[in-house]
Amino acid sequence: MNCPNEQQIFDFINNELPVNEYHYIELHLKNCEGCKKIFDQNAEEINILIDSFTDFDNTAIEIPEFVFPVENKTQKTSRITSLIVRLGIAATILILISFSILILNQKKQNNIELQRIQIEQEMLITDLNEAWHERELIITQTDQETGKSEIFLSSDIEK
Amino acid sequence: MKRLLVLLTFTILSVNVMNAQNPPYPPGNIQLKIDESFGENSDWHKLSTTDESLYSAYYARPASFITGRDGSIYLVNNIKKELQRFDSNGNFIKTLAKITNIEKYMTVRIAGIMDNRYIVTENYNRLHIFNMDGSLFKLLYLDYSVSQVVPLTENIIAIYSNIVFPGDRTKQCVILKDIISGKEMIIESKIDTLSKGSYTIKLDKQMVNISYPYSKTNFILNRINDDQLLVGFTSDDKLKIYSKEGQLISTLNTNIKALTIADSAKTEFKQKIRSYLAKIGKDADFDQKSIDEIILPSKMPFFHAIQVDDKDNILVFLYTEEKATHTASIYSSIPITGQYLGSSTFNYDQYKLNVNPLSMCIHFGDKEIKAIIRDGEDKKSPFKLVKFTF
Numbered sequence: 001m002n003c004p005n006e007q008q009i010f011d012f013i014n015n016e017l018p019v020n021e022y023h024y025i026e027l028h029l030k031n032c033e034g035c036k037k038i039f040d041q042n043a044e045e046i047n048i049l050i051d052s053f054t055d056f057d058n059t060a061i062e063i064p065e066f067v068f069p070v071e072n073k074t075q076k077t078s079r080i081t082s083l084i085v086r087l088g089i090a091a092t093i094l095i096l097i098s099f100s101i102l103i104l105n106q107k108k109q110n111n112i113e114l115q116r117i118q119i120e121q122e123m124l125i126t127d128l129n130e131a132w133h134e135r136e137l138i139i140t141q142t143d144q145e146t147g148k149s150e151i152f153l154s155s156d157i158e159k
Numbered sequence: 160m161k162r163l164l165v166l167l168t169f170t171i172l173s174v175n176v177m178n179a180q181n182p183p184y185p186p187g188n189i190q191l192k193i194d195e196s197f198g199e200n201s202d203w204h205k206l207s208t209t210d211e212s213l214y215s216a217y218y219a220r221p222a223s224f225i226t227g228r229d230g231s232i233y234l235v236n237n238i239k240k241e242l243q244r245f246d247s248n249g250n251f252i253k254t255l256a257k258i259t260n261i262e263k264y265m266t267v268r269i270a271g272i273m274d275n276r277y278i279v280t281e282n283y284n285r286l287h288i289f290n291m292d293g294s295l296f297k298l299l300y301l302d303y304s305v306s307q308v309v310p311l312t313e314n315i316i317a318i319y320s321n322i323v324f325p326g327d328r329t330k331q332c333v334i335l336k337d338i339i340s341g342k343e344m345i346i347e348s349k350i351d352t353l354s355k356g357s358y359t360i361k362l363d364k365q366m367v368n369i370s371y372p373y374s375k376t377n378f379i380l381n382r383i384n385d386d387q388l389l390v391g392f393t394s395d396d397k398l399k400i401y402s403k404e405g406q407l408i409s410t411l412n413t414n415i416k417a418l419t420i421a422d423s424a425k426t427e428f429k430q431k432i433r434s435y436l437a438k439i440g441k442d443a444d445f446d447q448k449s450i451d452e453i454i455l456p457s458k459m460p461f462f463h464a465i466q467v468d469d470k471d472n473i474l475v476f477l478y479t480e481e482k483a484t485h486t487a488s489i490y491s492s493i494p495i496t497g498q499y500l501g502s503s504t505f506n507y508d509q510y511k512l513n514v515n516p517l518s519m520c521i522h523f524g525d526k527e528i529k530a531i532i533r534d535g536e537d538k539k540s541p542f543k544l545v546k547f548t549f
Contacts, residue, residue: 121348127513128463132373133482135427139435140368154431 003035006042013043021129183472183523184489184503191507191528198249204540206251218272221519221533221542223268232529235269235280238541242269242278249529249544255293261285268517270308270316271382277314281308286316288338297373299338306331306376312386314339315403317337319378327352327356331377333390335405344405347390349377358454362441370433371454372462373478381467381516383492389467391475393460398473400492413501415488417458425455464514467492468523470478472500477512483507485514507547540544 004012004025012025027149029036137154207221224234230247235258242256256278261267264285272278277296278289286299286308304526307319314337324331333347357370379391388401398411429450436442464476466487474487486504505512510532513519519530528547 006179099285100501127511127515127518128373129476129478129485130482130511130513131480132459135424136372137428138370138372140366140370141439142366142368144364145364154435 006038009039010042026067039052105128162539175195178505183468183470183489183500184474185549186503187500188484188504188506190358191505191512191547191549193510194527194546194548196248197529198245198544200250201245201544202251203543207542210238212439219531224520224529224531224544225269225271225517226520226522226529227256227272233269233272233278233546234531234544237266237267240267242280242289244293245544249546256289256295258282258287260298271310273310273314273316274312277310279306279308279310286338297338307378307380308373309380309382309388311335311382311403313403317380317382317388319380323353327354329353333378333380333388334378335388335401335403338458341383345399346388346405346407347378347399351375351377356454356456357419358450360436360441362439367436367439368436369450369454371428372455375458376460378463379465381465381471381473383467386473389465389473389492391462391465393462398465398475399488411490413461413475413488413490415461415475415477417461418480419458420455421480427449428455462488464516466514466516466519466521468521470523472523474521483511485512487514505549510545 008017008021008025009029012022012029015022025035029039099143134155138151139154140149140151142149164445168281222234222235222236222238224232226247230244231252232247232249233255234245235241236243240258240261240263242258243254244252246252247394255278258267261282262285267280270279270286272279276291278291280287280289284301284304286297286301286305287295288297288299290296301318301320302321303320303456305318306321309317311317316336316338318332318334318336320332320334322332324330326495329351331349331351332345334343334345336343356372356374357368360367360369374394376393379393381389381391383389383400386403388403390399391403392398396413396415396417400408400411402408408490432450433442433445436445459478462475462477466474466476468474471492473490475491476485476487476492479486481504484504484506484532486502488502489500491498491500505514506527512530512532519528521528526549529549530547532545533542
């Protein structure tokens, strides 16, 4: 009785042989120590393989359902909110800077205004007839680059 | 009965004619004589300030004062920012209060005494109301700047305010305010412009604004008949008397003729502007025609100050050409429509006299005038209180 080749033994283990060939190899393996070794060896490898497959099956990895990245309403709102918040912060910073500049200018302007009111109020308590005799005038001198102003009476220049 | 009525009418007319013929102040020139004994126990140098560096800074506005019912003098020292009390002879009694919470570069002035109960001072938009012992009763912050304050009675004060709107507009108002409830009532107002009477010259890097200050004041306030308000209209020739409730009691047309600004005066003003421009090297930019058109009007305002003496005679001080004199048209506040009583000119040789009611007080009954004078000649002190007799 001729020995089957390794592929035939392998197919025998996997029960992939025609019935007559299967029975032939089954009988042969009972009587041939050499083929029995090859069979045991392959069977062991196949079992290991089967066991590993079994293990693989047991792990039952769950593949997450693929979701096409379409935003739902909440996510969209959240993204818009975030954008608005960022724009808001940027706008606030810009407004604060603008206001600071405005306030500084206003303060400068107010100082000029205060000086003007002060000098006009001083005129109210000085003797206006005497001021008229002195031909008194109020002079405001403003540097256009720095915005710095000086207000004085014309008699101060003569002093 | 008819005879009686005719007699009564005649008597009333005669009294009125006699009043008109006997003005309270001597007509023409009144020579003021200084009373050297007044305030001789007060050390004016120490009272005003010992810091001589402040002399020039406060030269034009060192102090203001008002007299109380008992003759005591209440003075606000603008240099030390103090409320000080003097007796009727000008001798220092004590400092009543240090005036704090004020706009330090603005002038602090006394406004008046209300009901012999409160002393009111004003500074830009702040009113300090002190009890007579100097303790602070109330500090009021107003929403507008104040040009003049006149305390009337029963918590009512009159305020001449200047409300500045965005742009060039201002609204000058006379307001009656209740200092307790805060209620306000505008009784007179006038819309004006900031640029009125001012001329702007644009130079390379500078802007120069020259302002003619005499037309900027539209109202002058004073208290009359104990609790009524006298409003003078400088751009008009009339006076009005209001009750403390804001009711118009009477209008008096003064028939004052406003002083015409002579060509020589205009030339002097222009010369002043030109010499200033020359000083900053810009006299080439002098535009005589614009200055003529914009700054200098043809006439001065009708008057510049109003005094009410202790007998409620109204002295309306006019702009004059003569230096070192002050001419007043005098009116009675009674009868109710007012009556022209005459015109007097006050002469004073030694000192410059400021006829502003916060710098001068006329006691007709005692024939005396108390005044703050700037004692700048000998530099002993920036100011002192003096008494003139006439």
